Amino acid sequence: MNTNYIYNMRYVLILCLFVASCSTPIEKALNSSSPLITRVTDSIDKYEVQILFTQIDSTDSGEVQFTDYSYGLNEQNYFYPASTVKLPVAVLAAEYADAREDITLDTPYIIDGDEELHSISDDLRQIFAVSDNKAYNRLYELLGRDYINSRLREKGYTQTTIQHRLATPEAAVNARKTIQFFPSYTAESIIITNKEDKDLIANNVVGNKKGLGYIENGKLVNEPMDFGLKNHFPLQEQHHFVKSLVFPNSFETSKKFELSETSRQRVLKAMKTLPRDAKYNQEEYYDSYVKFFMYGDVTTPIPDNIHIYNKVGFAYGTLTETAYIEDTQNDIRFIISATILVNDNQIFNDDTYEYEQIGIPFLAQLGREFYEQEKERKE
Template sequence: MKYWVFIAVIFASCSNPIETSLSSKNELIKTVVSDIKKHEVQILYTQIDTSNTGEMVFTDYEYNVDSNQYFYPASTVKFPVALLAAEFMDVRENLHLDTPYIIGDGDNLHTVSDDIRQIFAVSDNDSYNRLYEILGRDYINNRLREKGLNNTRVAHRLSTQNADKASRSNIQFFPGYTEDVIELKNQTDSDITPITIEGTDKGKGYIEDGVFEESPMNFSKKNYFPLKEQHVLIKKLIAPEVFPAAERFDLSEESRTRLLSSMKALPRESKYTSPAYYDSYVKFFIYGDSKNPMPSNIKIYNKVGYAYGTLTETAYIVDTENDIRFILSATILVNENAIFNDDTYEYENIGIPFLAQLGREFYKQEKERRE
């Protein structure tokens, strides 16, 4: 049974909820809107309603969304890699999310389920890199294209030396109930092909190996995950039945449920008890500018990314008390000096406050729609 009865894309107009949010008189919004082109803002928003027969009705709105305009996706690429790793374990005989494995010459045991937990709880880079070693960029990109995500490109690991090298570490899985170890050996990917879209040359300078280079930084060989495909991917995870069978991922219902559970879990619910990992540590919309505990009735299934001055989030937001559900994705660049890789970005005073207030603006509209 299909639960979404139609999808409508409505462009900027006086009735567009995105335009309403961006016209807010709140200073956190106005600061960005006053020079919105410089901030490279893109926004996607999906209203969720219910028909008289109980079917879900989705309406999409977008602002300045362009998959041919590059922005650095940072840790948002961990979302498709986590999903594909879960699928990879599902479809292979004798493997599952909790199968222990070791990587390379290491002796520490890991599981894909624990990697996924850490990716969504605190955006752990090492966990992502391990899943990248299992899958590789060729498999990741080919599989995403098979499922209709044609513009996404995962090219490299994160925050590690030789992040884009073609060779990958050997993996040994230990199923436990079989005698033989399952190995992935001598894995090598194709070379990276540069992206040929607008915006891959950014800024007026950048730092490399401690040296200032007075020229734009080139991102053409880096990861790319356009906002529209982030938005589509979260829909495919939330409601796979909406999409044609060929575009659905081969996830078991158990794995899909566990993925969603990991996405909404707060750090303290995922074994991170340090005060440094406050509830909104990796949840920017609505609560990103506060370190206070989030209310228990708000569930945010999301993935954020921030690096090189770009902040991005895609999220399915649910208020269980007020029957509110919506999907929101947005990206913003905050790099006032136009120098990249200098660790001088306006995350805390412009970027995160903007995304937090943006989430609050949409939540307010949703609440008014329910009254």
């Protein structure tokens, strides 16, 4: 055999091994040969993909060590966060209850225009198990956007802006509804008359005008859709929010929300709750109904050893998820956040998006790629 050929092959092999060793976990995942990944990476700029991935290890002293990787991050590249905004509002509602002496997470309440009793704890269950919009809107009524945004700024979330309710014609109205809490059958009720919020202030994020057109009142408007008055929750801040909620001892006290440990654990329990555990119909609300990473493209049950503490959002063609994933059987844990735009015709609000064909399968496979990498790294 030609010695030059042998030398060249050895050189190529060494080069391939070197390149592989220098690749980040995200690069490795995106270089997957899976068609669920390649049909996105073949035109990745079109899909406006952003990814954050955190490896989690424990030091000899027992401290948690994070190794962070990112791809395509750009706080000034706007994407619509959809239901991911329910996460900070849920946490702030739990903090609000903790700060009061007269109500708890379980205190029943009723809101104007609704005859049904609710509780913050039940709202948390609905928000995380099936991403219920009405539960989020009730907590929005309780807190209001002025309080929500002020509190987020105090804790370092300087780019996030919660502007409106979800899936309602009254999404952005300033006035909020009165809420009445019932601490017990004997005590007097607590009436919270909410003040009007201030007028919306447009976000100045670059790229908040998107697409070629949009549908309004059933008609096509041939100009980019303006998202300037919509919610904004950049991926970096979503990722940090989950990281600090799961591992509070790794962050400065001044930057953590003032949740009691009991309330924090209840929020985390709600985050990992599957629809079947929350008593929802399993045929309609299967395990991965709002858990896209790893399992979003299947309807089979998620294994009991896999816990996914997450929040997804999907609307206007944008799919986003942030999750802390742990495998209690194989000692695997990591945090992943990603967003992808699947709006091939570039027309917004027409309900013609490639969620099932491209977006959810991509996020599912992305989660599996990271899981397999971590499994191999721990072995």
